[in-house]
Amino acid sequence: MLPFFRRKAESQPTGDWWTEAFTPEEHATIEGVFAPLGGGTAESLARSTNPNNLGALAEYLKKEHLRHLGYKLLDRADTLVNENVPVLNLHFYFAVRGGFYYRWRDHDPFALDEAVKSFERQIGLGANVARFFREDKNWGFIPAHAGYRQLRIIEEKRGNWTLARALCEQAKAEGWADDWDHHIGRIDKKLAAMKTQD
Known part of the structure; x- marks a missing residue:
């Protein structure tokens, strides 16, 4: 379960x-x-x-x-x-x-x-659903994932850059469509800029 x-x-x-x-x-x-x-x-x-x-x-x-x-x-x-x-x-x-x-x-x-809880629960299903999309002949591809995308945006707005980056890494590892490398690169620049300010 x-x-x-x-x-x-x-x-x-x-x-x-x-x-x-x-x-x-x-x-x-x-x-x-x-x-x-x-x-x-x-x-x-x-x-x-x-x-x-x-x-x-x-x-x-x-x-x-x-x-x-x-x-x-x-x-x-x-x-x-x-x-x-x-x-x-x-x-x-x-x-x-x-x-x-x-x-x-x-x-x-x-x-x-409530929105965050929903996206977290959807993300909790991510690996299993990605496997389904990959293996099902009617799909044959893995689409974008609303939960990963929206929760990344929420965490960025909250200033939780490390968590936002981790979400991108996890989504990318599971194979969800999006420009995850671009988001990771942008977040890395933000994190680097924050380090230089300290």
């Missing part, structure tokens, strides 16, 4: 969370903004046991006046994260979750911490 899981698979509550968590007006609002290419209803995604589906639905609620509904969906999705969820679903879920919270980092005091 991967170390970041907080819970084992457990039976889901028997209550109707969709009806209990949202008012009829909120149902209508969510359905009104949900417009996937292939059709379908927001309710069908909201009732899913796959956290990635709820994350995908939350992405439709990015406007400031709707974000509280997105937070509710992500809270529900968090309860569905367990060792039985496919690692690729978790990879994409934590990317979406992190991006959603990061968007509101300057509005809600908890948002940046």
Whole structure:
């Protein structure tokens, strides 16, 4: 079992969370903004046991006046994260979750911490997911990694240059697409400049 899981698979509550968590007006609002290419209803995604589906639905609620509904969906999705969820679903879920919270980092005091937790959890899956991308014939390449990229940016803004560099090194070692050498070189210059100031 991967170390970041907080819970084992457990039976889901028997209550109707969709009806209990949202008012009829909120149902209508969510359905009104949900417009996937292939059709379908927001309710069908909201009732899913796959956290990635709820994350995908939350992405439709990015406007400031709707974000509280997105937070509710992500809270529900968090309860569905367990060792039985496919690692690729978790990879994409934590990317979406992190991006959603990061968007509101300057509005809600908890948002940046939640974004960082999401990116850290996505990074915790990194080696396994990179292996999947490398070996799966439908992918055949390793894409960019939202968690590594965004957490590097966050740590640079915090002045945690050594940690930002370590994230670049780890992402590069796992094979994630990005210009990691450029980022490492830029960070090294910053660290060298800081040493000369001491």
